[in-house]
Amino acid sequence: MTAVVRVEGLVVRYGGATALDGVDLTVEAGEMVALIGANGAGKSTLVKALSGLVGAEAGQVDVRGRLAQVPEGREVFADLSVDDNLRLGGWRNGRRGRDTAGIYELMPELTPLRRRPAGTLSGGQQQMVAIGRALMARPDVLVVDELSLGLAPLVVRTLVGHLTALHRERGLAVLLIEQNARLALSLCERAYVLETGRIVLSGDAAALARDPRVAAAYLGGHVAAG
Numbered sequence: 247m248t249a250v251v252r253v254e255g256l257v258v259r260y261g262g263a264t265a266l267d268g269v270d271l272t273v274e275a276g277e278m279v280a281l282i283g284a285n286g287a288g289k290s291t292l293v294k295a296l297s298g299l300v301g302a303e304a305g306q307v308d309v310r311g312r313l314a315q316v317p318e319g320r321e322v323f324a325d326l327s328v329d330d331n332l333r334l335g336g337w338r339n340g341r342r343g344r345d346t347a348g349i350y351e352l353m354p355e356l357t358p359l360r361r362r363p364a365g366t367l368s369g370g371q372q373q374m375v376a377i378g379r380a381l382m383a384r385p386d387v388l389v390v391d392e393l394s395l396g397l398a399p400l401v402v403r404t405l406v407g408h409l410t411a412l413h414r415e416r417g418l419a420v421l422l423i424e425q426n427a428r429l430a431l432s433l434c435e436r437a438y439v440l441e442t443g444r445i446v447l448s449g450d451a452a453a454l455a456r457d458p459r460v461a462a463a464y465l466g467g468h469v470a471a472g
């Protein structure tokens with residue numbers, strides 16, 4: 247298999263504080279991988295390192311192909327229409343973004359909203375815009391930072407449906423960064439558990455969901471069924 251993301255021995259420090267302390271992580275082409283961890287574990291720092299927003303003190307970050315991000319908090323442009331938000335995602339080297347039709351095909355819920363300012367949409371709709379905007383860059387790997395944060399379960403289910411369709415039907419690799427460990431482990435094939443800057447557990451997501459250490463720390467003490 248070909249790794250689209252390969253992180254080796256990554257160390258990131260903010261001044262004297264070590265945020266990542268020797269992290270190894272890979273995402274193979276077409277794979278769906280979860281990164282779970284509590285607040286402050288270093289998840290956002292890893293996302294920043296993947297896009298080059300923070301530098302590595304040691305180790306390597308190797309991204310093959312195109313990486314696009316669905317940022318935590320969605321970060322849509324509130325005053326711009328849904329369609330303009332999408333187009334911005336396809337903007338490359340000063341050239342206008344490509345046609346947005348494929349995005350509406352994938353997420354038909356956005357079609358009637360295309361002229362609405364994105365700031366007037368619900369959280370779930372904004373998350374769809376953020377996913378669509380990232381897809382406009384035609385990525386090989388999509389990094390989704392906190393898909394479910396602050397959203398109702400039914401809305402999350404719709405978003406998950408779109409993501410899994412992309413993964414299964416188009417072979418898109420996904421790195422899902424989630425505080426909702428139950429969701430992440432049920433969706434992904436493999437997972438990493440990050441604690442205070444270190445990967446403490448990794449492997450098959452279903453096996454991790456049955457691991458008592460994961461259950462105690464991330465699943466409210468309940469080992470996942472199945």
Ligand SMILES: Nc1ncnc2c1ncn2[C@@H]1O[C@H](COP(=O)(O)OP(=O)(O)OP(=O)(O)O)[C@@H](O)[C@H]1O
Pocket residue numbers: 260261263264265283284285286287288289290291292
């Ligand atoms: N700009 C910064 N300057 C100093 N310390 C920082 C900075 N950003 C993050 N940190 C620290 O680095 C560590 C990792 O933070 P990070 O935001 O990557 O964690 P996280 O797992 O993404 O948390 P959250 O889920 O709250 O976003 C934390 O101890 C945090 O306080």
